Amino acid sequence: MAASDTAQTTEQERLILDSVARFLDRDVKPHVHALERDDIYPEEIVERMKELGLFGAVIRPEYGGLGLSCSTYAKIVERVSTVWMSLSGIFNSHLIMASAVQRFGTEAQRREFLPRFASGAMRGGLALTEPDCGTDLQAIRTVARREGDRYVIDGVKTWISNGIHGQCFALLVKTDPSIQPRHRGMSLFLAEKGPGFTVSRKLEKLGYKGIDSAELVFDNYVIPADRLIGGQEGRGLQHALGGLELGRINVAARGVGVSQAALNEAVSYSQLRKTFGKPICQHQAIQIKLADMATQVQAARLLVENAARAYDSGERCDMEAGMAKLFATEAAVNVSLESMRIHGGYGYSKEFTVERLYRDAPLLVIGEGTNELQRIIIARHLIERNPV
Numbered sequence: 001m002a003a004s005d006t007a008q009t010t011e012q013e014r015l016i017l018d019s020v021a022r023f024l025d026r027d028v029k030p031h032v033h034a035l036e037r038d039d040i041y042p043e044e045i046v047e048r049m050k051e052l053g054l055f056g057a058v059i060r061p062e063y064g065g066l067g068l069s070c071s072t073y074a075k076i077v078e079r080v081s082t083v084w085m086s087l088s089g090i091f092n093s094h095l096i097m098a099s100a101v102q103r104f105g106t107e108a109q110r111r112e113f114l115p116r117f118a119s120g121a122m123r124g125g126l127a128l129t130e131p132d133c134g135t136d137l138q139a140i141r142t143v144a145r146r147e148g149d150r151y152v153i154d155g156v157k158t159w160i161s162n163g164i165h166g167q168c169f170a171l172l173v174k175t176d177p178s179i180q181p182r183h184r185g186m187s188l189f190l191a192e193k194g195p196g197f198t199v200s201r202k203l204e205k206l207g208y209k210g211i212d213s214a215e216l217v218f219d220n221y222v223i224p225a226d227r228l229i230g231g232q233e234g235r236g237l238q239h240a241l242g243g244l245e246l247g248r249i250n251v252a253a254r255g256v257g258v259s260q261a262a263l264n265e266a267v268s269y270s271q272l273r274k275t276f277g278k279p280i281c282q283h284q285a286i287q288i289k290l291a292d293m294a295t296q297v298q299a300a301r302l303l304v305e306n307a308a309r310a311y312d313s314g315e316r317c318d319m320e321a322g323m324a325k326l327f328a329t330e331a332a333v334n335v336s337l338e339s340m341r342i343h344g345g346y347g348y349s350k351e352f353t354v355e356r357l358y359r360d361a362p363l364l365v366i367g368e369g370t371n372e373l374q375r376i377i378i379a380r381h382l383i384e385r386n387p388v
Contacts, residue, residue, distance in 0.1 A: 151223050245321050
């Protein structure tokens with residue numbers, strides 16, 4: 001990239017991040033506590049997110065999106081998550097679906113769906129997980145049967161973000177349940193809500209309030225054959241995993257945001273709270289905690305930046321995304337807990353922000369592939385890249 005291109009990108013990034021910061025200060029911060037407490041879907045905030053173009057953040061301009069790099073997108077996610085992590089899930093799951101269409105869809109699919117995705121007129125997410133399978137996606141049981149120029153789908157998906165308020169989902173199914181290896185029988189569809197597609201229930205969660213997580217049921221759901229992403233059966237798992245690279249970088253960036261917020265709360269509170277005649281930030285035990293927390297946050301941020309650069313290069317970045325996701329999300333759990341301990345009894349109160357951060361953080365070590373799985377992915381790629 002030429003120096004002038006770099007300068008232009010930097011200026012664009014600054015303007016976008018400034019707009020996001022103003023949006024968070026004006027439209028989000030004053031309402032987070034009430035929306036979180038009542039687990040209310042933030043309709044008005046979502047409308048502002050549409051106006052900002054967040055639903056088209058990484059969609060190319062020719063399809064109506066902003067065409068942002070993953071590096072800029074990760075910074076947006078971090079800033080949003082510093083204020084309210086739930087909002088990042090509303091557009092992240094949506095953008096994984098959009099990325100699958102953009103990277104692997106036919107040109108007709110791109111032109112039909114991406115402009116609506118970019119504007120937020122049609123929103124949705126990724127429907128992979130099932131009641132009896134999460135990490136092992138090859139064990140899914142949702143089946144699509146070909147009948148002429150259409151497919152008939154039956155099955156159940158669970159823990160689907162945007163399941164209630166979304167209108168369209170990238171749906172992973174088995175088009176040939178008997179074939180081996182199993183991934184060759186998997187396909188990814190663009191499934192719009194309609195007859196045979198129902199939301200059975202909203203799932204209650206420890207944290208991550210506001211965004212809806214739902215169970216989806218497909219009962220003789222008929223879908224046109226031209227909704228098969230890429231137009232070819234047997235490529236669904238690869239298409240889904242390709243989207244999860246972006247998803248894992250997003251979740252890692254959320255981890256940085258939650259960690260930074262927890263650190264900010266601890267640094268502020270430690271200067272206000274006094275014990276034994278002085279602010280607790282002057283006690284060595286608290287200083288050691290703050291130093292470790294700050295180091296974890298910055299290390300996590302650098303790993304996310306590295307993964308985002310690798311993604312932007314166009315190469316597969318499973319190892320980099322896995323490392324960022326592993327470290328940043330574990331940091332979110334650790335830093336939020338330490339922040340709560342610094343707050344003492346007040347940290348356990350719903351009146352303080354740190355209580356929410358402590359509840360949000362555990363999701364990150366589970367979502368988009370557990371951290372146990374990330375360790376296996378990292379090790380496998382480490383061996384593959386360093387053969388003897």
